[in-house]
Amino acid sequence: MKNITRENLTDTVKSSFSQIDGERQRHLVNRLVHHLHAFASETGLSHDEWREGIAFLHRMAEISSPSRSEFTLLSDVLGLSSLVDLLAARPGATEGSVLGPFHTRGSPWVDNGSNLIKDNPGEAVLIRGRVSDTEGQALPKATIDFWQNADNGMYWQMDDSQPQDNLRCQIQVQADGSFELATIRPRPYLVPTDGPVGELLRLSHRDAWRPAHYHIIVEAPGHRSLITEVFDAADPWLDKDAVFGVRASLVCDFQPASDAATAARLGLPAQYLAVELPIRLARED
């Protein structure tokens, strides 16, 4: 019989996991036990507090569904998602930022230079980008997966008035790595607050706003995939993003533009806004 004591409990639990086959998984579980026990010891966690924590997790599970992960949202508002993004950063590569819950696989493929505006109200924007490696060499096989919210702040999944796949697409870049897209200016919006994460935000007197942004995933053979966002420099919520996704390098000026030939080519109005997106991908490790 092993007498479990305050002194030997943590090491006993750690050694109960020492047979996990994968070295990395073994290490992760060991450190998880270590830090969970350290948290409870350091805070002197009481039974009531422990029960409250477990009830919170139950409420998170109850509101989660295949189309809504309250757990990812918790990770986002705790800054864990952003920490994982920052840990994955590579020198010279474009910085990553949170994926968020509104990405869906299989967005429609459109030609380079397409116009996503259709019936959407909002300010017209020309996005011009170029995908290269960290030395500036074009990556002609790169693909872009793009999504954003509509002028009312909502993604199409949240809003029955929008057609399916509104304001989202996939594009193959040109031979020189460049791409162009006509769309609308994104809008700030609130992360969902009707679940336990909302309780936590209210308890903390925290705002639930995200500054206006585009989402992009960039992939190219032999290179690390990039999940990132592009923020509007004029947005009032840049300093208070509920999910800590803003990086200075991802904040772009939406510049007034009026080039007639470009406007005609992309079906833009005579006056539009233009955003430049240089994207650099790191080689696969």
Ligand code: BEZ
């Ligand atoms: C979003 O950018 O769409 C998002 C990110 C994190 C939580 C909620 C929404």
Ligand code: FE
């Ligand atoms: Fe978003």
